[in-house]
Amino acid sequence: MLHSYAFTNVQSFFERTEVSLRLTEKASTRGWVRTARSGLRVSTAAAALGANGAGKTSLLKPLAFLTWFVSASFTGLKPEQTIPVEAHFAAKEEPSEFEIEGEDSEGTIWRYVVRMTPRHVIHEALYRKKERFGYVFVRDWDEGTRSYTIKQQDFGFNPTEASKVRPNASLIATAAQYGVEVAKHLTDSKLHTNIDSAGRHGLDSQALFGAADFFAQEASLQEQMKHLLSTWDLGLQDIRLREVNLKPTVTSAPDEQQKVWYPWGVHQSRNGTVHEVPFFHESTGTQAAFVLLSELLPALANGGIALIDEFENDLHPLMIAPILSLFDNPSTNPHGAQIILSCHSAEVLNLLHKAQIYLVEKDQCESRAWRLDSVQGVRSDDNFAAKYLSGAYGAIPRV
Numbered sequence: 535m536l537h538s539y540a541f542t543n544v545q546s547f548f549e550r551t552e553v554s555l556r557l558t559e560k561a562s563t564r565g566w567v568r569t570a571r572s573g574l575r576v577s578t579a580a581a582a583l584g585a586n587g588a589g590k591t592s593l594l595k596p597l598a599f600l601t602w603f604v605s606a607s608f609t610g611l612k613p614e615q616t617i618p619v620e621a622h623f624a625a626k627e628e629p630s631e632f633e634i635e636g637e638d639s640e641g642t643i644w645r646y647v648v649r650m651t652p653r654h655v656i657h658e659a660l661y662r663k664k665e666r667f668g669y670v671f672v673r674d675w676d677e678g679t680r681s682y683t684i685k686q687q688d689f690g691f692n693p694t695e696a697s698k699v700r701p702n703a704s705l706i707a708t709a710a711q712y713g714v715e716v717a718k719h720l721t722d723s724k725l726h727t728n729i730d731s732a733g734r735h736g737l738d739s740q741a742l743f744g745a746a747d748f749f750a751q752e753a754s755l756q757e758q759m760k761h762l763l764s765t766w767d768l769g770l771q772d773i774r775l776r777e778v779n780l781k782p783t784v785t786s787a788p789d790e791q792q793k794v795w796y797p798w799g800v801h802q803s804r805n806g807t808v809h810e811v812p813f814f815h816e817s818t819g820t821q822a823a824f825v826l827l828s829e830l831l832p833a834l835a836n837g838g839i840a841l842i843d844e845f846e847n848d849l850h851p852l853m854i855a856p857i858l859s860l861f862d863n864p865s866t867n868p869h870g871a872q873i874i875l876s877c878h879s880a881e882v883l884n885l886l887h888k889a890q891i892y893l894v895e896k897d898q899c900e901s902r903a904w905r906l907d908s909v910q911g912v913r914s915d916d917n918f919a920a921k922y923l924s925g926a927y928g929a930i931p932r933v
Contacts, residue, residue: 535570535637535870536839541596542631546589546901548622550631553593553892554905555580555872561907562914563887565862568870571641577890578861581845582876582903583883583922584894585931589901590876591733591843593894597874598727598841600634604646605721608700608707616652617702618731624899629656639837644720646706654701660689660720670716673705690714724838726829734843737822742813745828746795750775755831762827766853768820772800774810797824822848826857830873834860837869845875846882854881883918891918893929 538554541547557567557575566579582590599619602610611617619630635645643663649656660670671689673682684696684705691709699708709717728735735741749756756775764770780792797813799820813821826842826849833840840861846854854877860866861873875882876894883891888906895902906912909927921927 535568535576536597536872536874537574537576537635537637537643539597539600539632539634541633543621543625543628544596544630544632545592545620546622546896546899547592547903548625548900549902551593551901551903553580553597553874553903555874555890557889561887561889563890564885566858566886566890570637570870571639572637572643573641574637576870576872577887578867578870578872579858579886580872580874580890580892581882581886582874582892582894583878583880584903584929585896586878588894588896588929589903590894591729592901593892593903594727594729594841594843594874594876595731596632597634597839598725598729599731600632600646600648601723601725603648604704604706605710605723606707608703608711611700611702613700613702615702617650617655619650619652620731621651622900627651638719646720648704655704658705660706662688671705673699675701689716691717724833724836725841726833726838727841727843728826728829729841729843737818737825737848739814741825742797742821743794745825746775746797746813748828748832749797750777750795752832755835758831759824759827763820763823766823766856768817768823769801770799770820771802771808773813773824774798774800818848819850823853830857830860833871833873834867834869837871840871840873840875842873842875845877846879851879851881854879855885858882858885880919880923883922888912888914888916888918893922893927895929 537556538552540550540552542550555577557577566577568576568578570576582593584590621628621630629649629651631649633647637643645661645667648658656675658673661667662670669687671686673684676683691714695712699705706717706720710721749759760773775795775797777793778796780794799811799813799816801809830840891906892903
């Protein structure tokens with residue numbers, strides 16, 4: 535389970551910013567909390583709210599970037615490519631820093647720290663907690679020799695191979711390619727997200743085809759998706775997936791055909807007649823819920839994190855509660871999956887505890903974020919939505 539992540543000098547955030555899902559023993563939540571294997575109380579949901587352009591997406595991106603960098607930077611980047619990290623425009627020449635802490639299924643707590651520019655990693659370190667944190671490896675760039683000094687402790691990566699680590703790749707991602715067990719264990723991440731370095735993925739044909747392809751391969755999750763959509767008052771009786779041939783494009787060969795899975799909505803009229811409607815003719819809300827479930831259900835089924843930007847986009851506000859409840863109910867969330875989301879709907883504020891809410895604001899081109907329970911005078915029984923909309927907490931549009 536994720537405990538926290540932090541970052542400095544990343545996009546619109548210049549100062550160090552931390553997103554923590556840890557809860558104190560005294561925090562009396564409204565739900566969405568688990569006691570992890572380590573004995574710590576951890577939230578299974580956190581939400582970020584703020585005005586347009588405040589930096590909500592930028593608050594989520596570092597977690598997606600860290601997950602990718604640790605697991606896929608070795609295979610995902612060519613040796614000559616730069617690292618897709620963007621510093622604040624007022625500090626372009628300064629490095630960006632990231633830190634993440636969490637525990638695995640056995641209750642072992644890990645901490646990973648990395649400092650980098652787009653050109654190369656400057657410092658990278660992995661720590662494991664026993665009685666206290668001790669390093670597993672530390673990697674530092676030596677400007678004089680233009681090489682890395684690496685020290686290891688129970689990491690198990692051959693020093694000769696470790697010394698060849700590329701400047702644009704994580705030592706963990708590199709070691710995993712050489713079969714190092716600790717590295718393979720840590721790269722087995724389960725992050726499901728709708729964002730990448732460019733921002734949120736839009737609701738388009740590729741998103742629908744991708745979701746349909748996923749559900750076509752996952753029979754049990756397909757049934758769960760059908761059940762949820764048909765019970766959310768969308769007018770759907772069923773959803774059918776069929777493999778269809780797309781027409782050749784201008785750039786493809788005349789006889790070249792691409793097969794994709796395509797969803798159809800099944801509706802029953804008053805007289806009992808059944809009608810199939812192509813999903814492109816369904817409402818954008820129905821399409822959005824279908825695509826969203828392709829990110830949420832695998833996290834719920836296997837454990838992991840769902841990182842969702844603009845969570846309620848195209849959805850009715852009253853759908854937020856039943857979707858979030860999937861992460862609160864042990865029967866639908868048996869492995870303690872977590873969801874971290876951004877949204878504009880104040881409805882979410884009266885569902886979550888003040889320790890599960892982040893507010894984001896931008897001033898003079900610098901974003902900052904704070905957890906609501908850090909604001910003095912905020913009571914657990916306050917009407918968070920009403921107070922937020924009145925401007926009592928800040929992080930609201932000045933229209």
